[in-house]
Amino acid sequence: MTEGRRNGGFWAGAETFITLKGVSKNFKKNGKEITVVNDCNLDIAENEFLVIVGPTGSGKSTLLKLIAGFEAPTTGEIRVGGDIIKGPGADRGMIFQEYALLPWRNVLKNVELGLEFKGSKNEAENRKLAMKYIDMVGLSYAVNKYPVELSGGMKRRASLAMILVTKPKILLMDGPFNALDSKTKMTLHTEITRIWEHEHNTIIFVTSELDEAVKLSDRIAVMNRAGRIAKIFNNDLPRPRTGKAALDTDFHNRFIKLREEVLNEVKAGAGQAVCEYR
Amino acid sequence: MADQIEKKQQSGVGKIGAFLMGRSYYVLGVLLFLVVWQAASMLKLFGNDFSEAFSPWAAALALVEMAQNGDIVRHAIPSLRRVLVSLAFAILVALPVGVLVGYFKRLEQLTYVVFQFMRMISPLAWMPIAIIMFGVGDLSVTFLLWLVAIWPLILNTAHGAGRVSPLWLNMAKTMGAMDAGILRKIIIPAAIPDMLTGLRLAVGVSWIILVPAEMLGVPDGLGYFILDTRDRFRYDQLMATIVVIGAIGYLLDSINRWLISKYSWKI
Numbered sequence: 001m002t003e004g005r006r007n008g009g010f011w012a013g014a015e016t017f018i019t020l021k022g023v024s025k026n027f028k029k030n031g032k033e034i035t036v037v038n039d040c041n042l043d044i045a046e047n048e049f050l051v052i053v054g055p056t057g058s059g060k061s062t063l064l065k066l067i068a069g070f071e072a073p074t075t076g077e078i079r080v081g082g083d084i085i086k087g088p089g090a091d092r093g094m095i096f097q098e099y100a101l102l103p104w105r106n107v108l109k110n111v112e113l114g115l116e117f118k119g120s121k122n123e124a125e126n127r128k129l130a131m132k133y134i135d136m137v138g139l140s141y142a143v144n145k146y147p148v149e150l151s152g153g154m155k156r157r158a159s160l161a162m163i164l165v166t167k168p169k170i171l172l173m174d175g176p177f178n179a180l181d182s183k184t185k186m187t188l189h190t191e192i193t194r195i196w197e198h199e200h201n202t203i204i205f206v207t208s209e210l211d212e213a214v215k216l217s218d219r220i221a222v223m224n225r226a227g228r229i230a231k232i233f234n235n236d237l238p239r240p241r242t243g244k245a246a247l248d249t250d251f252h253n254r255f256i257k258l259r260e261e262v263l264n265e266v267k268a269g270a271g272q273a274v275c276e277y278r
Numbered sequence: 279m280a281d282q283i284e285k286k287q288q289s290g291v292g293k294i295g296a297f298l299m300g301r302s303y304y305v306l307g308v309l310l311f312l313v314v315w316q317a318a319s320m321l322k323l324f325g326n327d328f329s330e331a332f333s334p335w336a337a338a339l340a341l342v343e344m345a346q347n348g349d350i351v352r353h354a355i356p357s358l359r360r361v362l363v364s365l366a367f368a369i370l371v372a373l374p375v376g377v378l379v380g381y382f383k384r385l386e387q388l389t390y391v392v393f394q395f396m397r398m399i400s401p402l403a404w405m406p407i408a409i410i411m412f413g414v415g416d417l418s419v420t421f422l423l424w425l426v427a428i429w430p431l432i433l434n435t436a437h438g439a440g441r442v443s444p445l446w447l448n449m450a451k452t453m454g455a456m457d458a459g460i461l462r463k464i465i466i467p468a469a470i471p472d473m474l475t476g477l478r479l480a481v482g483v484s485w486i487i488l489v490p491a492e493m494l495g496v497p498d499g500l501g502y503f504i505l506d507t508r509d510r511f512r513y514d515q516l517m518a519t520i521v522v523i524g525a526i527g528y529l530l531d532s533i534n535r536w537l538i539s540k541y542s543w544k545i
Contacts, residue, residue: 090454100449104467104543117455148544166453
């Protein structure tokens, strides 16, 4: 980790941590074989924040599931730290689009779940660790609440803490902030960035919002309707990217410019299909 | 919304009054039932000769008598023992079977027809077979009760285990959970509300089947005592025994309802 890394996006000298080589995924639909992910090649560095965007049906969620190990690639291979992945694992924590909180456990008990799975029996220690991450996502005022009592934003925070507490090296996030109001979303952007800088995770983040993509990423991979990675943009915008920094004219112009370039690429990749990106 | 406003407008006294008012209808219902029962007895609806003995008042006196001479305890204890023992064995078999059947789609399909078929057969139909297998006595009764209790337990547990969200399973896997952990921390807790519903149904149907089952040659129990009071022409005691059967059944169901309200989760 060099300091230049923070302000430089992905750079050539970085060591590869996750490698996708010729990864394709076919599904059978109505008896026809369709290719959802098509010959994707991708090298992701340790502690990189990679955002994947693309029109509906471009296979970005499937790509994430392949990396998580929930699906096996039809062809090609995915390596993490040099080893080919075989199924899901605790090194790759996935945060789902829907909430996966257990309704019979309160927030604290939900966050402790991952530690119980790891087999750590020390209850006091588990509680302390769970509280640390609940604090980190700003939910300490609601530790005793049950999922049914939580708002959408609170559920996102709880889901995040649930995965973070297991200390995954890689965070896979599938539209984690979709359908949240813009204020909550902005807070969570700040917090996920802070957590990422603090915990040094590698994050692969799928979204359908370009502002989010430009705000968070080191690089932005654009997928097209053919299920291919059409283009990868380096995002050199200096961090932090919120608050005062965002008001700087030069920063603002660069932000808009990058966003425009990515948008054009997404639109080109959408072809005849309706494009939800604006 | 309207409810909340109404609640706010009520004073403290009004609240207590409303609470009593709500309860009073339960009490009133019981009283009305006693009146109808007494009227039926006075109108000789139970026949000219015995209607007197069938009255609630006669039953109440017999109940006091049976409480004092120990008849209630003497027969209620074996009945409860039979139901609880058979339930324990039913739970032992039904919970694992239910979880497996609920979790594995193939196993569910494999067992579906047989289970639905078996559950529609009154266990009393098995009575001759039970007597051949286990002889006349406790074991046969317990077996019949076990046979009636397992179906609601299996089918409800299976329903609960089948309801486990794939999302929870995926989340557990992404946390590196093993199969045993997933079973213990996700599938079983997820199925608990349905297991308790199954238990409530099993207790209800066991208690109902108990009475005829105890008429099959056991020397004690509430079912046996019904026949005994009849043979002694003590129809007041017969009525009192019916009241005891109903009361214990109500109590058992209340315990189950309490368990359900305590251990159920909401989405």
